[in-house]
Amino acid sequence: MTHFLQRLGHTTLSSFAKLGRGSFFLIQILSACLSVFLRPKLLIKQLYSVGVLSFLIITISGLFVGMVLGLQGFYILSDFGAEETLGIMVAASLVRELGPVVSALLFAGRAGSALTAEIGLMKATEQLSGMEMMAIDPIKRIIAPRFLAGFISMPLLSALFSSIGVLGGHMIGVGVLGVDDGSYWAQMQAGLDFQDDIINGIIKSIVFGFAISWISLFEGYDTIPTSEGVSRATTRTVVNSAFTILGLDFILTALMFGDI
Amino acid sequence: MTYKKIIDAMENGVNSDTEIVSIQNLSFSRGDRKIFNGISLNIPRGKITAIMGPSGTGKTTLLKLIGGQLYPDQGSVTVDNHNVHQLKRADLYTLRKRMGMLFQSGALLTDLTVFDNVALPLKEHTALSNSMIRSLVLLKLQAVGLRGARDLMPNELSGGMARRVALARAIALDPMMIMYDEPFTGQDPISLGILVKLIKELNNALGLTSIIVSHDVEETLTIADYIYVLSDGKVAGQGTPEQISNSDSEWVQQFIKGNSDGPVHFHYPATDYHKDLFEI
Numbered sequence: 001m002t003h004f005l006q007r008l009g010h011t012t013l014s015s016f017a018k019l020g021r022g023s024f025f026l027i028q029i030l031s032a033c034l035s036v037f038l039r040p041k042l043l044i045k046q047l048y049s050v051g052v053l054s055f056l057i058i059t060i061s062g063l064f065v066g067m068v069l070g071l072q073g074f075y076i077l078s079d080f081g082a083e084e085t086l087g088i089m090v091a092a093s094l095v096r097e098l099g100p101v102v103s104a105l106l107f108a109g110r111a112g113s114a115l116t117a118e119i120g121l122m123k124a125t126e127q128l129s130g131m132e133m134m135a136i137d138p139i140k141r142i143i144a145p146r147f148l149a150g151f152i153s154m155p156l157l158s159a160l161f162s163s164i165g166v167l168g169g170h171m172i173g174v175g176v177l178g179v180d181d182g183s184y185w186a187q188m189q190a191g192l193d194f195q196d197d198i199i200n201g202i203i204k205s206i207v208f209g210f211a212i213s214w215i216s217l218f219e220g221y222d223t224i225p226t227s228e229g230v231s232r233a234t235t236r237t238v239v240n241s242a243f244t245i246l247g248l249d250f251i252l253t254a255l256m257f258g259d260i
Numbered sequence: 261m262t263y264k265k266i267i268d269a270m271e272n273g274v275n276s277d278t279e280i281v282s283i284q285n286l287s288f289s290r291g292d293r294k295i296f297n298g299i300s301l302n303i304p305r306g307k308i309t310a311i312m313g314p315s316g317t318g319k320t321t322l323l324k325l326i327g328g329q330l331y332p333d334q335g336s337v338t339v340d341n342h343n344v345h346q347l348k349r350a351d352l353y354t355l356r357k358r359m360g361m362l363f364q365s366g367a368l369l370t371d372l373t374v375f376d377n378v379a380l381p382l383k384e385h386t387a388l389s390n391s392m393i394r395s396l397v398l399l400k401l402q403a404v405g406l407r408g409a410r411d412l413m414p415n416e417l418s419g420g421m422a423r424r425v426a427l428a429r430a431i432a433l434d435p436m437m438i439m440y441d442e443p444f445t446g447q448d449p450i451s452l453g454i455l456v457k458l459i460k461e462l463n464n465a466l467g468l469t470s471i472i473v474s475h476d477v478e479e480t481l482t483i484a485d486y487i488y489v490l491s492d493g494k495v496a497g498q499g500t501p502e503q504i505s506n507s508d509s510e511w512v513q514q515f516i517k518g519n520s521d522g523p524v525h526f527h528y529p530a531t532d533y534h535k536d537l538f539e540i
Contacts, residue, residue, distance in 0.1 A: 122370075130367030133327050134381045134429075135356040141384075 022218045029217070032137070032144040042145040050111045050146065051153030055160070057110050058103055062161035065102060066168025069093055073169070074177045083177075087184035088191035090169035091162075095192065095201045096257070099162030101249050104208035107154055108241035112216035115146055116237040119220025120230035128221075143221065147213045154209025155202050162201065200256045207252065211244045280305040280437055280469045281326055286335035287493075288318070288325060295321055297493035298335070308463050308470040310480045313490035314515065314524070319473040320364070322490075323439045326471070327361060328352050340436065357385055360430030360438040364445060366422035368414040374401070374425050375410040381432045400428040404458060420451025427458060437469035438462070444476040456483055477516045481505065489515060 036043050073089045119142070122128050128138045166188070173179040192198065216237045223233035281303035288296045295318035303309045311319055324330045326337055328344040337344045342355055368377045378397045382388060388396070401407040404424040414422060423443065430438050443455050456479055463470045474480045480487065481501040489497040489504065489512050497504060497512040507513060514522035530536065 125370075126363045126365050126367040127369055129324075129329060130361070130363050130426075131369075132329060133356055133359070133361040133363075134384070135353040136381070136384050137353070 018222070021222060022214070025218050025221060026214055028139050029144050029147050029214075032140040033148060035140050036144045036148055039145075042141070043148055046145045046149035047153060050115070050149040051157065054107060054110050054153065054157055057106055058157045058161050059164050061102065061106055062099075062164035063168040065098055065161075066090060066094065066165030066170075067172045069098075069165065070169035070172035070177070074173055074179065083173075083179050084183040085187050085191075086169065086173045086179050087186070087188035090173070091166050091188045091192055092197060094162040094165040094169075095197050097249070097253070099165065100158045100201050100204040100208060101245060103158040103161040104154065104205065104212060104245045105242055107150075107157060107209075108212045108216070108245065109238055111150065111153070112212045112237050112241050113234045115150070115213070115216040116220040116223070116234045117230060119143070119146075119217060120223040120225070120233050123221065123223060124225035124227075124230060143217055147217055150213030150216070151206070151209045154212065155205040158205035158208075159202065196257075200252075203256075204249065204252050207248055208245050211248060212241045215241050215244060278305050279303060280340055281471070282338040283322075283326075284336050284338075286325065286337065287333045288321065288330065289333055290321075294493055296332075299490070299493065299495060300335075301488050301495060301498070303469065303471055304486065305469050306463075306467060307485040308459070308472060308483055310472045310474060310484035310487045311490060312474060312477070312480060312487060312515070313496075314475060317490045318493070319475075319490065320441050323361065323441055323471070323473055326439065327356065327359060357381075357433055358436045360433070360435040362423065362426050362430050362438060362440045362443060364442045366414070366419075366426040368417075368422055368426055368429070370414050372414075373410065374406065374412050374414070374417070377414070377425060378429045378432055381429065385433060396432065397428075400432055401425075403431070403462070404428045405454070418451070420447050420454065423447075423451075423455065424458065427455075427462075431462060431466065431468075434466065435468070437471065440470065440472045440474075442474055442476075443472060444474055444479045452479065459483060477518070481516070491515075 069090045070086065073086050074083055077083045077086055077089065119128075122138075122142065128142070131138045131141060170181075170184055174181045174184050219233040219237045219240070220230075223229045279302045283299065283301050286296050286299045287294070301311075311322060313319055321330065325332055326339060326344065328337075328347070331345055339355060339359065342351070344352065344355070347355060368374075369380065372380065375397055378400055379393050382393045382396060386393075398407055398410070401410055404427050406421060406424055406428065409417065409421065409425075414425070417425065427438075440459065443459065444452055447455060459470060459472070460483055462468060472480060472484065481504070484501060486500060487498065487504045488495055491511060496515075497507050497509050499507070504512060504516065507516075511523040513519075514524060520526050
């Protein structure tokens with residue numbers, strides 16, 4: 001029993017200590033962000049490796065998710081003779097929920113884990129320490145550009161995911177199952193609200209981008225500099241990002257679409 | 261610098277008789293383990309000073325304390341008359357521009373070429389034109405014999421080459437001192453010879469102060485002007501290479517001769533062997 005209490009206390013204390021380090025780290029990043037805009041080259045390089053290189057996985061997943069939505073939606077809606085409303089069903093599911101959430105989960109797996117591994121290995125091979133000794137602040141030179149790149153890429157990737165998904169739904173619904181082309185688009189146009197649906201979806205993905213970038217960079221920066229440490233940190237990035245995304249999604253959905 | 265010191269410096273050449281780094285009564289611990297326990301040492305300007313000791317005595321930690329990357333529990337570290345741990349961040353960074361450090365792994369940035377790695381401190385800290393930076397980088401690379409390797413990536417370099425590139429990077433800003441962290445470890449005889457020669461030449465040609473942290477006895481004894489031997493968080497012996505070689509401390513003798521048993525036992529502390537074997 002004493003042992004259990006001891007462990008509970010230890011875990012609680014170390015979690016709070018980590019949260020403190022994480023918050024301090026975030027403040028350091030945010031205060032360094034301004035200087036990144038003065039050196040756009042660093043940012044562009046990271047936008048490429050974090051954002052552009054995630055294009056493929058986002059596009060393909062978006063297409064398949066859209067196609068599955070088209071298929072499932074059609075089967076259910078046709079039971080009620082409402083298959084003409086497939087467009088709004090696909091678009092609303094994507095723009096409100098699946099777009100931001102699934103693309104964020106994919107982004108955490110694809111880009112977040114890569115960021116953690118990269119920063120963790122830089123720490124393990126003393127590159128961060130080496131920069132500090134050269135009087136170059138690694139937060140400004142290494143961390144902040146990656147943070148901004150993640151923050152900027154996420155909403156764009158999420159928008160891409162939703163758009164491709166809508167096309168995927170169209171491909172199956174209109175192309176294969178014979179829903180009327182005009183009503184697919186018209187229902188979507190009539191049913192989706194720019195403010196309520198699209199802007200809220202974008203806000204969600206901005207929040208997710210912020211969280212994923214923070215978590216993955218902090219896990220890399222805070223890693224124990226051994227191969228095992230980096231491997232654990234990478235795992236933690238994916239797991240913690242997934243929990244954070246889903247938790248935040250619930251809160252944001254409740255705030256945006258509910259009457260709470 | 262006071263007037264008297266300037267006169268002294270002029271009379272004695274570069275003020276070689278003054279200390280560049282002074283460590284007083286320094287204690288540092290990691291968790292429950294005390295790494296340094298009230299250690300004091302001085303590093304003279306313009307000389308090669310070696311800090312030796314077995315693995316795990318905190319030699320690298322000492323360099324990090326000098327560079328202000330770690331904070332001591334007590335005691336002070338003064339570099340060029342600045343107390344490192346009382347400096348503001350901006351001042352510490354200004355001081356670090358004048359301190360080069362060569363990490364054991366080289367610590368080259370893996371996404372930049374050899375040229376860009378050496379150019380990095382120049383690009384970050386000076387407003388020199390690109391052509392000027394190019395000339396400076398080529399000069400530094402020529403000094404370490406790797407001008408022809410400028411377009412290679414760090415993963416294409418051998419361990420010895422990586423360390424030489426890191427050396428070129430460390431001298432890019434013409435620092436007043438360089439700290440070498442285990443420069444000889446894991447090098448083949450040729451690379452080793454090159455590094456020993458480079459460290460010596462750079463020290464003399466550029467008027468640097470060198471601090472070498474190492475446990476390679478032979479190379480260090482040939483190169484150093486003064487040696488500190490650390491053990492268990494204390495200075496176990498100090499002096500010129502001759503004095504260290506002739507030291508009457510049993511511990512220092514065991515260390516420089518590499519005897520397997522002596523004051524440092526071969527066996528990690530354990531209970532009685534026989535008892536341990538038959539106790540089931």
